[in-house]
Amino acid sequence: MATGFPTSLDALTNPLSTDALTSPSHADQHSNVNDGVEALQAKVGVTSSAVSTSLDYKVNKPLNSEVLAAIILMDVGA
Numbered sequence: 001m002a003t004g005f006p007t008s009l010d011a012l013t014n015p016l017s018t019d020a021l022t023s024p025s026h027a028d029q030h031s032n033v034n035d036g037v038e039a040l041q042a043k044v045g046v047t048s049s050a051v052s053t054s055l056d057y058k059v060n061k062p063l064n065s066e067v068l069a070a071i072i073l074m075d076v077g078a
Helices: 026-044 055-060 065-076
Strands: none
Touching: 026 055
């Protein structure tokens, strides 16, 4: 299963300690977790990310005048 994140949440199977390595597939379990971690890394981004859709970029980019004006209006209750 490929990850659906970030547009949807994945439904992962948690195997029991008594389950065989083939049910659920051990390799598939690793693949699913790897896909999810890669999707999280892409969404969060690296330090000083230039990717405008990453959270790192959005948190660290300078605010433009429109955003500042909206914040000021929220502060004064307009």
